[in-house]
Amino acid sequence: MIEQRSLRLLAIVVLSAIVVFALLVLLSQISGSEEEVQELLADVPQDGTMLGSEDAPVTIYLYEDLQCPACASFARRTFPHLVTRYVEPGEVKVVSEPLTIIGPDSTPATEAALSAGEQDLYWEYSTLFFLNQKRENSGYVTGEFLTSIAKETQGLDVGQWNEDREQGSFESEIEAAQNMAQDDGVGGTPTMVITGPQGTSKLVGAVPIDQVAAAIDEVEAP
Amino acid sequence: MSERSTRVLLAVLSILGLLMSAYLTWVHLAGVAPICLAGSGGCEAVQTSRYAEILGVPVAVLGIAGYAGLMLSAWLKGEGGVLLGLFVALVSVLFSGYLTWLELFVIHAICQWCVTSAILMMASFIFTAVRFGQSMS
Numbered sequence: 001m002i003e004q005r006s007l008r009l010l011a012i013v014v015l016s017a018i019v020v021f022a023l024l025v026l027l028s029q030i031s032g033s034e035e036e037v038q039e040l041l042a043d044v045p046q047d048g049t050m051l052g053s054e055d056a057p058v059t060i061y062l063y064e065d066l067q068c069p070a071c072a073s074f075a076r077r078t079f080p081h082l083v084t085r086y087v088e089p090g091e092v093k094v095v096s097e098p099l100t101i102i103g104p105d106s107t108p109a110t111e112a113a114l115s116a117g118e119q120d121l122y123w124e125y126s127t128l129f130f131l132n133q134k135r136e137n138s139g140y141v142t143g144e145f146l147t148s149i150a151k152e153t154q155g156l157d158v159g160q161w162n163e164d165r166e167q168g169s170f171e172s173e174i175e176a177a178q179n180m181a182q183d184d185g186v187g188g189t190p191t192m193v194i195t196g197p198q199g200t201s202k203l204v205g206a207v208p209i210d211q212v213a214a215a216i217d218e219v220e221a222p
Numbered sequence: 223m224s225e226r227s228t229r230v231l232l233a234v235l236s237i238l239g240l241l242m243s244a245y246l247t248w249v250h251l252a253g254v255a256p257i258c259l260a261g262s263g264g265c266e267a268v269q270t271s272r273y274a275e276i277l278g279v280p281v282a283v284l285g286i287a288g289y290a291g292l293m294l295s296a297w298l299k300g301e302g303g304v305l306l307g308l309f310v311a312l313v314s315v316l317f318s319g320y321l322t323w324l325e326l327f328v329i330h331a332i333c334q335w336c337v338t339s340a341i342l343m344m345a346s347f348i349f350t351a352v353r354f355g356q357s358m359s
Contacts, residue, residue, distance in 0.1 A: 006358045013305055017312035024284075024317055027276045073253060073270040135267040135331035206253045206270075 037127045038154045040080055044087055046120040051083070052093030058086075058196040058220050060094045060212075063181050066109035066129050067102040067136045068189045074206040075130035081209035092216060096122065097177040099189060103137035107174070112146040114173060115165040116156055124153045197221045228353045229296045232307060232346060236293035239342045243285030246335055250280040258334050267331035273324050281321070285339060288314045292346055304357045307350040315340075315347040 045053055060082075064071040086092035098113060100106035109129060116125035128149050134140040146165075150158045184193050184202070192203040192212070196219030203215055249256045250269060258265040268274065274281055288310055295307030318340035325332050 003358065006354075009301075009305060010308075010354065013309045014312065017309050017316065020313045021316040021320070024276065024313075025320055028273055028320075069255075069266040069270040070253070076270075076272060076275075131272050133267070133271065134329055135264055138330055140330055208253075 034128060034131065034152050036080075037124060037131065040083055041123050041127070044083060044123075046123055048117045048120065049096040049098070049114070049122050050093055051096075051123045052087040053090045054093065056087075056090055056093040058092045058194065058216055060092060060216075061097050061180070061184070061193040061195070062094055063097045063099055063177070063184070063186045063189055063191040063193070064126075065099045065102045065106050065189045066113060066126060067106045067133070067141075069133065069136065070206040071190045072130040072133045074190045075127050078207065078209050078212060079127070082212055085209070085213070086216060091220070096126065097180055098126075098174065099177055099181055099186075100174055101189065105137055105139065105141035108146065109141045110174060111168070111170050112150070112161075112165055114170045115161050115168055116150065116153060118164045118168070119156055119161065121153055121156050125149060125156070128152050194219055223352065223356075225353060225356045228349050228356065229303075232349045232353070233293055233296040235342050235346045235349070236289045236296060239289035239339060239346075240286060240293065242335060242339060242342075243282050243289055246282035247280055247286060250274060250282055256333070256335060264331040265333040265335060268325055268329055268333035268336060271324075271329050271331075273321070273329065284317075288343070292350075295350070301357065304350070304353050307346075308354050311343065311347040311350040314343040318343045 041051075044051055047054070064074075082092070082094070087094060098110040100110050113122055113126045113129060116122050132145075132149060147158070147162070150156055150161050181191075184191075186193075188204065190204075190206060192207075192215070194201045194203065194212075194215045196216070198219045198221065201215040201218050203211060246256065246269070256265045256269060276284065291310035292307060292314075295303045295310060297303070298306065318336075321336055322340055325336060
């Protein structure tokens with residue numbers, strides 16, 4: 001009798017544990033999903049690596065490497081707030097300055113994002129890349145991996161993207177970003193150089209939105 | 223092994239797990255790289271991946287909740303403590319298995335802290351199962 005009761009309790013515990021586990025897995029799969037990225041950027045104007053209105057009074061030059069884990073953290077935790085609070089209302093525009101400092105995998109990753117930028121979808125592509133980022137320089141940045149990101153990027157003509165990626169020469173853009181980084185004294189990624197009517201401010205690392213907001217306040221018109 | 227010894231061992235594992243989860247939560251919230259042997263690349267890749275949070279809650283915070291639940295179960299005497307421990311340990315061991323699968327096959331990086339936590343959870347599960355057996359006999 002006691003044994004039967006214990007077995008019944010055991011069954012309840014096991015079933016409840018499986019249900020909670022399944023729920024956790026489901027929530028883990030849906031949070032920070034591709035759909036959220038597409039939704040976030042859907043109504044924001046883009047031109048190449050620039051996100052936001054060209055007339056925005058404040059510009060953030062974002063130095064990043066697609067392989068950089070801290071950049072991925074910034075893209076997931078701070079970037080969505082930056083877009084909804086400042087870029088969408090037209091107060092700030094963000095210009096990505098992609099660097100290839102982490103290793104050989106950074107170059108094809110950057111070229112793939114810049115190819116998406118030819119269709120003004122750089123930000124969707126780079127943000128999706130960050131969401132799917134793996135260990136740096138582990139050789140994961142293959143043609144297959146880059147194409148899988150391209151297929152996830154809504155509105156991207158994958159055939160055209162592939163053509164641009166294979167034929168396009170992005171050396172000058174990458175070199176220009178590298179030179180700008182040297183001029184701005186960038187020592188690591190992510191680094192933000194924030195310029196506005198009141199001057200320039202610099203932030204280093206995957207800083208929270210409050211720090212970015214304070215830096216924007218500092219440089220924008222009084 | 224007496225039931226008391228099982229509970230003490232469970233409490234010790236819970237304290238270790240709590241300390242580790244608290245450290246990983248701080249690392250996550252401070253946005254710094256965790257200290258790992260042979261470089262922090264794997265740990266950082268896992269900690270900054272999209273799977274490091276569930277609906278904005280760091281997974282390490284779930285770890286704190288899990289180990290706190292195990293500690294409570296070790297403190298509670300009788301059937302309530304046995305069943306709570308078994309439930310928490312089973313959820314935790316299944317979820318640790320899922321996280322390890324993500325590390326190996328999705329993120330392609332191993333975080334030593336996560337592996338250590340998975341081992342602690344597995345050991346806790348064994349002790350909670352032993353305690354359940356002891357309570358039946």
